[in-house]
Amino acid sequence: MPAPKPRDVLDRLEPAALRAALALPPRVQGVLAGRPVLRDGQTLDVEVQLLLRMQRLTGRAGVGFTPASRPDIVRDARMVGGEQRVGEVRDLKVDGAEGHLAARLYVPAGLQGGSADPLLVFFHGGGFVTGGLESHDATCRVLAERGGVRVLAVDYRLAPESPFPAAPEDCASAYRWVVEHASELGADPERLAVGGDSAGGNLAAVTAITAAREGLPLALQLLVYPCTDFAETAESRRTFARGFFLTKEAMDAAHEQYLGELDPSDPAASPLYADLPDGTAPAYVATAGFDPLRDEGEAFARRLADAGVTVELQRFPSLIHGFFNMVGVGRSCPAAVGEIAERLRVL
Numbered sequence: 001m002p003a004p005k006p007r008d009v010l011d012r013l014e015p016a017a018l019r020a021a022l023a024l025p026p027r028v029q030g031v032l033a034g035r036p037v038l039r040d041g042q043t044l045d046v047e048v049q050l051l052l053r054m055q056r057l058t059g060r061a062g063v064g065f066t067p068a069s070r071p072d073i074v075r076d077a078r079m080v081g082g083e084q085r086v087g088e089v090r091d092l093k094v095d096g097a098e099g100h101l102a103a104r105l106y107v108p109a110g111l112q113g114g115s116a117d118p119l120l121v122f123f124h125g126g127g128f129v130t131g132g133l134e135s136h137d138a139t140c141r142v143l144a145e146r147g148g149v150r151v152l153a154v155d156y157r158l159a160p161e162s163p164f165p166a167a168p169e170d171c172a173s174a175y176r177w178v179v180e181h182a183s184e185l186g187a188d189p190e191r192l193a194v195g196g197d198s199a200g201g202n203l204a205a206v207t208a209i210t211a212a213r214e215g216l217p218l219a220l221q222l223l224v225y226p227c228t229d230f231a232e233t234a235e236s237r238r239t240f241a242r243g244f245f246l247t248k249e250a251m252d253a254a255h256e257q258y259l260g261e262l263d264p265s266d267p268a269a270s271p272l273y274a275d276l277p278d279g280t281a282p283a284y285v286a287t288a289g290f291d292p293l294r295d296e297g298e299a300f301a302r303r304l305a306d307a308g309v310t311v312e313l314q315r316f317p318s319l320i321h322g323f324f325n326m327v328g329v330g331r332s333c334p335a336a337v338g339e340i341a342e343r344l345r346v347l
Helices: 006-022 026-033 046-057 067-081 137-147 166-180 199-214 248-258 294-306 332-346
Strands: 088-096 099-107 117-123 150-154 187-197 220-224 283-290 311-320
Touching (some): 026 046, 088 166, 117 199, 137 150, 137 332, 187 199, 283 294, 311 332
Parallel strands (some): 117 187, 283 311
C-alpha cells in the first residue's frame, strides 16, 4: 500500500484540529489567535480570528471562485458544517429557464406530514461560479429545523459555463414552479419566502423583485450578506479587500466569469439599481462587519426601506463573509445562523 500523500494527511487532520481549536476556552483562543483585530470601529471575533490564522498556516486562506475550486468549496463547507439533523430530506427536480434543475427539500421534524407549511426557496452563495446543494446542505438543515419551515434549495446554473443572465432566469423560473406546485411540496402559497447568502442573496433579491412585478405571492426575502452592486461603489470592498476570507481577487474573478463586459449596473445583476415595484416582499437583511459586501447589503436595505418596504437590517459586527456556512464549529457563527433562522418563524 502506498504511503499517504502529505495533502491527504492534512485533509484528515485539519477538521479535527479545527474543531479542537474552536472548542477551547475563549481566553486560550485569544492567546492562539494573537492580538485583537480592530477595523472600522469593530473587533474581529476571536474564534473567527483563530480560524483565519489556521487557514493561513495550512495555505488555505481565502476563497476561490473558479470551476476548479468547486470541490474545495464542498470540502470546506463540510468541515465547518458538521452533522446537522433534520426531519426529512428529499431530492427532486424543478423547472429552470432552459430545463430541469436539481433541488433538495428539507422538512423539519415538527412539520413532517404537513400540507400547508411555510417554505423558504433557498439560493446558495459561491460567487455565481461555485456552490451547490452539497456546499449549503448543513446550513439548509439548520434553517429548516431552527426556523420551523420547509426549505427548498435550488441548484441554478453557474458561470462561466452559463454566465449572466442564466442564474437569475433559473431562479425566477424555479420560484414560479414552486408557486404552481406548492401543494406538492407541502407548502402554503401565501407563506413562501426566498433567501440566500452572498450570490444567493443577490438572486433572492432579484427574484423577489420579479415576483412583485408578476404578482406572485411572496411573504419574505431573507438576504444574508447579499451582493447587490457589481459597480463596486461600496467603501467596505476596499476596507476589507484582503485578510478576511473573501478577497478582492476572488470578487474580481467572480465578476469576470459572471458578467464579463456587460453593464455592472444592470438591475438584474445589481438589484441596488432596480426600480422596486409595489408589493415588494418584506426583507430581513443580515450583514457581517468584516465583509467586503457589508456596505452594499446595508445600502440595499436602505433602498428597500426608502421604497416603503418593511425591512429589518441586522449587522453581525464581529463576523466575516462565510459565517453562514459555519454552523458546526465554534460558538459565535452557529449562534448567529440560529438567530437568522429564527426570523423565518414570522412566516
